[in-house]
Amino acid sequence: MELSKNYLPTIIESKWYAHWLSKDYFSSKPDHREPYTIVIPPPNVTGVLHMGHCLNNTIQDILIRRARMQGKNACWVPGTDHASIATEAKVVAMLRERGIAKSSLSRDEFLGYAWEWKEKYGGIILQQLRKMGCSLDWDRTSFTMDAHYYASVIQVFNDLYKKGHIYRGKRMINWDVKAKTALSDEEVIYKEVQSNLYYIQYPLEEGGTITIATVRPETILGDAAICVNPHDERYKHLHGKYAIVPLIKRRIKIIPDDYVTVDFGTGALKVTPAHDMNDYQLGQKYNLEVIDTMNDDGTLSEAAQLYIGEDRFAVRKKIVSDLEAANYIEKIEAYTNQVGFSERTDVVVEPRLSLQWWVSMKKLSNPALDAVMNDEIHFHPAKFKNLYRHWMENIKDWCISRQLWWGHRIPAWYTTDGSFAVANNADEALEQLKKITKNEQLTIEQIKQDDDCLDTWFSSWLWPFEVFNGLSNKDNEEVNYYYPTNTLVTAPEIIFFWVARMIMAGYEYKLEKPFKDVYFTGIVRDKQGRKMSKSLGNSPDLLGLIDQYGADAVRFGIMIASPAGNDILFDESALEQGRNFNNKLWNALKLVTMWKGKLAKANSKNTLASIDSSTEAIAVDWFENRLNQVAREVDSLLNQFKLSEALKTLYSLVWDDFCSWYLEWVKPGFEQPIDAVVYNKTVLFFEQLMQLLHPFMPFITEEIYHLLNDQSDDLCVKHYFATKQENHEILDAGELLKRVITAIRDARNKNQIKPKDTIQIYIQTEQPIAYKKIEAILMKQVNAIHINYTSEAIPNTILVNIEKDKFFIEADKELDTVAMKEGLLKNLAYENNFLASVIKKLSNEKFVANAKPEVIALERKKQADAEARISTIEASLKTL
RNA sequence: GGGAGCAUAGCUCAGUUGGUUUAGAGCAUCUGCCUUACAAGCAGAGGGUCCGCGGUUCGAACCCGUGUGCUCCCACCA
Secondary structure (H helix, E strand, C coil): CCCCCCCCHHHHHHHHHHHHHHCCCCCCCCCCCCEEEEECCCCECCCCCCHHHHHHHHHHHHHHHHHHHCCCEEEEECEEECCHHHHHHHHHHHHHHCCCCHHHCCHHHHHHHHHHHHHHHCCHHHHHHHHCCCCCCHHHCEECCCHHHHHHHHHHHHHHHHCCCEEEEEEEEEEECCCCEEECHHHEEEEEEEEEEEEEEEEECCCCEEEEEECCHHHHHHCCEEEECCCCHHHHHHCCCEEECCCCCCEEEEEECCCCCCCCCCCEEEECCCCCHHHHHHHHHHCCCCCCCECCCCEECHHHCCCCCCEHHHHHHHHHHHHHHCCCEEEEEEEEEEEEEECCCCCECEEEEEEEEEECCHHHHHHHHHHHHCCCCEEECCCHHHHHHHHHHCCCCEECEECCCCCCECCEEECCCCCEEECCCHHHHHHHHHHHHCCCCCCHHHCEECCCEECCHHHHCCHHHHCCCCCCCCCCHHHHHHCCEEEEEECHHHHHHHHHHHHHHHHHHCCCCCEEEEEECCCEECCCCCECCCCCCCCCCHHHHHHHHCHHHHHHHHHHCCCCCCCEECCHHHHHHHHHHHHHHHHHHHHHHHHHCCEECCCCCCCHHHCCCHHHHHHHHHHHHHHHHHHHHHHHHHHCCCHHHHHHHHHHHHHHHHHHHHHHHHCCCCCCCEEHHHHHHHHHHHHHHHHHHCCCCHHHHHHHHHHHHCCCCCHHHCCCCCCCCCCHHHHHHHHHHHHHHHHHHHHHHHCCCCCCCCEEEEEECCCHHHHHCCHHHHHHHHCEEEEEECCCCCCCCEEEEECCEEEEEEECCCCCHHHHHHHHHHHHHHHHHHHHHHHHHHCCHHHHHHCCHHHHHHHHHHHHHHHHHHHHHHHHHHHC
């Protein structure tokens, strides 16, 4: 079969993915084997694949494919998250385009549209994962609003309520005025903003004024007090006196409290309990009136008295000009401050007082904190333990209600008089409410379920067990087999949102950790180090990249640049490197398959020792040892989750050791046959390399595996070969050969001997046997026609020193003795300096007295070796 | 404001308990090659005050202190 000039991934990739699926290789059932389980961090059902997913899922696929090849029962569970805020926002936007307002729909009608949308677009990201080669068990595809999942969420809510961990309370919360919903603290992103600091004079009741500074002048309509520091001499005479709020003329008290900083602004703070977290706390302390001047959409309410129904930012402008007109503004300063924005809708968050559902975290968090601190759950890299501890030790209650329709509806029912009951369904709630209200006549029509939904994370924290129906069908065979899962791969950004909470839910509901290892990936940034984001437009089109470079190249590119826990700077040139690597493999395949037609008959013994030329025996022996050595290294790196390093190591093994050295060493001369034993060994090595690489680059490795040898099995499920302990003598012999070849090639280069010009080599050595063995390879690799041995220097030749041995290169060429001398002198200077530093060390009595014997022995050897090299160089200089 | 982390070649990073490290790799750069697998390639080379300063030690890229610069997390002083 004719192989294409370059590797063409597209057809090959879809061919193998379809083949693997048809063989059911990715599906897993409990059996006698050791399980290896990963649950995917479920992407938003609205999501499309971006670089973060690419990194994250490539890592998971590497781990899963490796486990599969280790003979474990690998199970990688796919799925999506209903992502309440994000999805609801998309559906609302879609409806708006069709000219439908959400407010014109009933809840059921809206949910109808939402499900329709989910069915149509919800699977896109899962299809995209197939393109990347991800070996997920598609039969297990889960969704956080599947019927059993929904039921479990409701059950957990009921259970935590019964245990007293869930309560309903009025609190200051972060309010998203666009989505009209509460946000948890984690969903607020603070950004630096250029604001103004307005200095506003409030008239004092007894005459005169007091000036306060604020960035939010529109909130003065809700002012309930002015607060000053008790020790501030400027205001001591005003404690307990009254000031008048401009424009609306409300009378407010001046109170002292340590909270106020003397040297900020004017040292006087206006207190607006309804619209600021800290002011609210002051309000509680001094029993101040809470005047909520804002509606849920960010417009001003009746309570504001002025500008009713107008937007908060419009009002800010208006009130400033009105205050200026009435001479209340003393001055306006430019001021940079941090303002909270909604993570989902990017509007300025409004602190707002509201009645919400909460989870009390303290008790739930204790076992989860311990599990990570005593390494029952391992974090990779471990530095995230600190971060985790800090958050867990200062954990605050979790606001879980969201004013949305898309999600798990809060299972609480209310009567018109405000009584409520938490239950699994309306009927149960009715029974409870009859008792609570002591009204046996209460009917189901008279009670109403809470309109709100639960925070998305309140469902995703059950993911590691509920994908196996672990709560809805307790202790079933599957959950018992697969749980706890092995590795969670996720971004450090969601360590609190999700990781911490899964650990809590795991201990609460399974009495067991949800996973053994957590691998935190870095954040994918662009070349300039900026985070990839839609608004910056710096996220590349992943599917476009896969089309352009191939999935294997994309996987390679993203992995080669991503050390564990460090951010990765994404650069398309890494994908080029990946593509080039694929091409290199492809060309090596072309070379080896070319040999197939030209096999020399293997002799009867068919063993390496029988190969008539010792040349190939050495090459084969060396590479076999090298391959086994690296296979062990890679295994150890992967055990430590050093995936990037493992890939780099394999890359170098394939490119340098296999292609640049080994294949060149065994390559037969033009039109010459290759020994069958060598050929078979070479094919075996190539297969083993493909095995090692398969988890990283599944497609090309599978293709090459089949093209090499027409195998009936598939690499995807083939178990790893057993590695052998490497022989260091053989490895050293290989290294020596490489060194000699490189040094002679360098000498050829420096003396401008054309590649086609042949040379003769004279070796002066005490160990000719070592070189006899490698003569043939050496000649081939440096284009020498003869290798001779000599006991004395050969005049008019180029000299190369390797340790104590000398190589005299005879070429049909004028020699540049000046340059050679310069080179030798440079070398000599280096060696002399080195020797001096060693001697200095050895002549230090304290060193000899204190250092370990093996360290001293080593220094002595360094000295002897350096001295030998120096005398060799000196001798060479004399011959010039 | 509180905390964590990082600083090694032009770039991205390795460098295990301090001693085969006057420091390695990939990419980029330079030189020579269209050598029958591969120019998306081959061969070779150059490139570093291990952020500054001080200390511990026989010995420091590594440990300690300090300064500088960067990144992230938490808090959110109006």
